[in-house]
Amino acid sequence: MPSADQLYSVAEIREAERRAMAEHGIAGAVMMARAGAAAFEQIRRHWPERRRLTVICGAGNNAGDGYVVARLALLAGYRVDVHALSDSARLPVDAADAAERYFQAGGRVEALGDSLPGDSVVVDALLGIGLSRPVSEPYASAIAAINASAAPVVALDVPSGLDADTGNVLGCAVAADLTVTFIGLKRGLLTGFAADYCGEVLCDSLALPSEVLAGAGSIYRLTKTPPSPRPRVAHxxxxxxxxxxxxxxxxxxxxxxxxxxxxxxxxxxxxxxxxxxxxxxxxxxxxxxxxxxxxxxxxxxxxxxxxxxxxxxxxxxxxxxxxxxxxxxxxxxxxxxxxxxxxxxxxxxxxxxxxxxxxxxxxxxxxxxxxxxxxxxxxxxxxxxxxxxxxxxxxxxxxxxxxxxxxxxxxxxxxxxxxxxxxxxxxxxxxxxxxxxxxxxxxxxxxxxxxxxxxxxxxxxxxxxxxxxxxxxxxxxxxxxxxx
Known part of the structure; x- marks a missing residue:
């Protein structure tokens, strides 16, 4: 388990993923499944009365997390709408597999319209932590649609458009009500412009061994250490x-x-x-x-x-x-x-x-x-x-x-x-x-x-x-x- 107060760079999280696979035999698909399950559990806890999910998927592994969430919601009896900005056949292998499992469960994909249903929970699975340049189309329009929605928004790993290392907005970014981040807490989620975009931030370690993050991180969340009582003879x-x-x-x-x-x-x-x-x-x-x-x-x-x-x-x-x-x-x-x-x-x-x-x-x-x-x-x-x-x-x-x-x-x-x-x-x-x-x-x-x-x-x-x-x-x- 990572320290609750330690923060990590994107490079350190990438290295932790590599070590989980190479040294501990934990497949990328397994981590993706755990990430989607963790996010769906938080959605159920935060909005138990809502039974509709709108998932917006991009072109990378973040989209795979979104497809996992969509499949779990579908199996739980939710009404699920998935809008994809990339053909599932062009996704990375693990994400494509997650999409296929969603389709096998009876799910389908629709074109993203001008507005999103206000009675759902919107899941941002567009861009993830790898973004390093300004958001371009069609992602900018998708982010605008998410932000225009009256529905609560959950970001997977990081709000799309927010730099997970610096907390800067790369052109535009999703304004989430909840961010469920994975493996370790990214440093950019707590500084810069992050407070306007992340909402509540929760971290799930995906049950990875603590060794995958060994030696990483020299950045920490500030916590209070209460002062000791003064000696009774102090002057x-x-x-x-x-x-x-x-x-x-x-x-x-x-x-x-x-x-x-x-x-x-x-x-x-x-x-x-x-x-x-x-x-x-x-x-x-x-x-x-x-x-x-x-x-x-x-x-x-x-x-x-x-x-x-x-x-x-x-x-x-x-x-x-x-x-x-x-x-x-x-x-x-x-x-x-x-x-x-x-x-x-x-x-x-x-x-x-x-x-x-x-x-x-x-x-x-x-x-x-x-x-x-x-x-x-x-x-x-x-x-x-x-x-x-x-x-x-x-x-x-x-x-x-x-x-x-x-x-x-x-x-x-x-x-x-x-x-x-x-x-x-x-x-x-x-x-x-x-x-x-x-x-x-x-x-x-x-x-x-x-x-x-x-x-x-x-x-x-x-x-x-x-x-x-x-x-x-x-x-x-x-x-x-x-x-x-």
Missing amino acids: KGHCGHVLAVGGNLGYSGAIRLAGEAALRTGAGLVSIATRAVHSAVLNLGRPELMCHGVESSADLASLLDKASVVVVGPGLGQDAWARTMFAAVLASGKPCVVDADALNLLASRSERRDHWILTPHPGEAARLLGSTTGQVGADRFAALVSLQQRYGGVCVLKGAGSLVGDGERIYVSSTGNPGMASGGMGDVLAGLLGGLLAQGWSALEAARLGVYVHGEAADRLALRHGERGLLAGDLPAEIRELLN
Whole structure:
């Protein structure tokens, strides 16, 4: 059985299939039969009241999975409509055999019309995991027909048109309600645009021996490791001192959010270094924040001496003051979280360190790599690897399915929601990561836990109140509950 939290590339899944056949004598037709049976079982579980199935088959082995589903449904007394975009005689051997068995059971194939019946369950068996180029006709029209249907949609292995390695849409893609994937969980089902197309994702190992995936995979789904209880004798000196640097003119809110998040995460002390005009009012309503007006590197030096961790970037700006503050933070050699405008300033320097966490969104990542947001989005995994190789430490590439990497492993977050598309969310994450670092977590442990909890806090709030109107300032109290 594959690990429930391990993710695989298409190449690794192909190799697992080869090993299953060559080393364990499991025929491709057997795996296809198991895949179809697993998918049909999930259809019955999810929509027990529906007794009609519409299966759309393409030209490869994914079509064979679809024919297996169709035959099983037919034998179970369902009304079954199969629409094929390829003559069954031209399918690969195992898929052609699955089609023939469907015909022998009394099934037939019809031309795909302009609309699909709304009272059925639609099964997407068009393209599978091997797609690497934009969807062409007649597949694009078939995908459009599926997406126009009012019926629930089940994708076999991957929604057709979605890149199973990157989560990108190759021109167009099926928007499924359920994706039943096979052998191992594909990495592209949890990041990029996948959330808009996969629906619920379930993985069936097809009862293959675990050995077929041995040695594969350095990518994992992010899970939460609950913190241990504090010693009863703990005091604030044991819990670290976070210094948050930022809040340039007009942007005091960003550094306030970061500071409060660090407090709610459990940091013993939190100081804020900001523009002097903000310092007297920034902690109104949150007196636990120690706010200091800082206008020069000399002003910052004593605060840096006292800090165990520095969060730099929220509301920092990119003017002369910002550059002075950022240079002083780097010169201090303190462990740090680098976020927002500090990342933009970092893009113009040649710095590589092992004890920092970088938290770019795709635009910031593009500037750090000297590329474009399109290039970053085309392969988020490759972009993360490039960031870590160039800058060291632990990198967090934010976005739907945020990625965390340290050069050895990559973790993909399954928490978070579109309600987080509002100002200040990244500032809260930066403070959260800083608070965890200050309490003794390693950079990788802090990033893994912090990214997961940040998204989970937003998910819990969205479940109670909805996604629209979710504010960054809503998260710190929820983060506190989750960490406890």
